[in-house]
Each structure stands twice: as C-alpha cells, then as structure tokens.
Amino acid sequence: DELISQIAAGEVVERPASVVRELVDNALDAGAAQVTVRLLAGGVRLISVEDDGAGIEREQLPLALRRHATSKIGSLADLESVGTMGFRGEALAAIASVSELSILSRPAGQSSAFLLHAGSGELRPAARATGTTVEVKELFFSTPARRKFLKTDATELAHCIEAVRRHALARPDVGFAIWHEGKLVEQWRPATREQRLADVLGQELLEQSVAVEYSAGPLRVWGRAGVPDAARSRADQQFAYVNGRFVRDKVLSHAARSAYEDVLHGQRQPVYAIYLEIDPARVDVNVHPTKIEVRFRDSREVHQAVRHALENALAAPRA
Ligand code: ADP
C-alpha cells in the first residue's frame, strides 16, 4: 500500500509547487479568507500552508489522510457539478507518502485544536485559532531518485510563487502571502478583480490591456487581454481559468494565439487572464490527477467563443 501511495504521489506531486497548489486548493475549498504559505529551501525542506477556513473536526483528521477520502463529493453524479477545487481525495495521502506531513486544525465553534502527525499517527491537543495549518517537511526524503530531479531552491521557489499567483488571479477576494526563509516575498491583499490583476500582473501591463467580455449562449468568456510590446512581456503570462480553476489547455491557448495572430499579426506576445464559465456538465475536470487539464464536451464551441472573445476585445478601439 505504501508503494501504491508513492506511485500515486508521482502523479500528483512532481515538485514543491505541486504541494503548494494542492494545499492552497484545500484552503480555498475550506472557505479561507487569508492563506499564508511559508517555505524553506524552495519548499523542499518545508512547505507550510496556513488558512482561516472551516477547519477539520478531530474525528475527521485521520480520514483526511486516507486515500480516496474526500469530504467534498458524495457520489459520482456530483462530479458533474463539482464546485470545489478538490474532489479526488488523493492529495494529502499522496503528499504524506513522500514527506513528513502534519495537520494542525481547529474547526469553527470548537475551543481547541488538534495536531496529527501522518507518520506516527499521533493525535494530540494543540493551540491554534480557527483554521488549518498543513506542514510538509523534507519532500521526497524517502525517494532520493525523485529528490534528484528537483532544481535549485530559487527555481523551486519561483514555481511555488507561480502556483500561488494562479490562485491569486482566480480569487481576488482572498488574501495571500508567501514567506521564504523568514522573509515576505509576495503579498496580495484582498482586492477587487481589477486591483488584483494589477497587483499580480503589474499596473503597467494592466494599462496596456483591454477588457474581454463575451457571451455565446451559456458560455461566457471574460477577463483582460494585454497588448504590451512583444519584447517587454514575459512568455509565461497566459492565465486561463475554467469555472474558476486554473487550467493548461490546448484548445484555449490555441484559440487565444489565433486571435492575437489575426488581430495583431504576431506583433504582440499574448498576455492574458481569461475566465471561461461553462455548464459543468460540458467539461470534464477529472481527466488528470492534478486537475490542471480538462476535457470539453464540445471543444469547437469553446475554441470559437474564446477566439471571438479575444478578437473582439483586441480589435476594439482602445479606451
Ligand atoms: P480533496 O481535496 O480531493 O477532498 P485532499 O486529499 O486534498 O482531497 O483532502 C482530503 C480532505 O481533507 C478534504 O476532503 C477535506 O475534508 C480535508 N482538508 C484538507 N485540507 C483542509 C483544509 N485546509 N481545511 C479543511 N479541510 C481540509
């Protein structure tokens, strides 16, 4: 079972940033208003994610670590309409199998917190305000082959920051902070959509961008498309979300590229944050363990909507 867990972990946990993403997903699913990420050595020595969400009941703590245990969906049918980031019940079990993991949590309405060490199974009372802290230490300590594939701390840190940045663009109402080696390296305070875009992508970029707003039947595409000089923009500033979930998707990126090509003839590097809202029954989010890939029931309809949305925005006279 240990081996099966470690194999499953390989699919979910590639590097510290994968852990950060899963833990922040959980914090957001718990309704957190503030999420604080603390890292040591690019996340390899320590990843701690602290939230002020609903917390976990003492009796539920061991369950949170069990494979395929999720509190978020009750049946396969629920998958059609899953509204939470998590639903597979895999992440914590997978992470625990390749690290030293502990969960400290105090549920709302309870007077004390409990600390569970995944390794020993020890559960004891502890102190904490309402919410949850998950600590992940010494990632891949028992799988040296994996650990060898990690890059420098600086690179792993950059990936961790990118993971939080993706969440930050999805949830402007939530505050995020990232600490590395005791220093605050990023902070995004709760903000309006516009302000969060400016905070994450940069005020300058936002000024050189246009609003995207498009509907085609039940499909809605909105967000912001940047038109900075190609030379000045970074290649990795393409953010696409499906029903609030960050995704990497060929249909979306191809549609966006086509629109930039059509309207700006490749003179500009695509820079965008676009949000697609679609009937959950028309998209499968359970394609990949990391849930970063999705499959659309009708990818042509999605491609057209995104392409039109961006073409209209980019071709409109700039205000
Ligand atoms: P999933 O998110 O797919 O349900 P996870 O392995 O990520 O699976 O988490 C397992 C369970 O642990 C969740 O369903 C949830 O009940 C609980 N949990 C994990 N992290 C938190 C958190 N930060 N706050 C509240 N509950 C949490």
Ligand code: MG
């Ligand atoms: Mg989860």
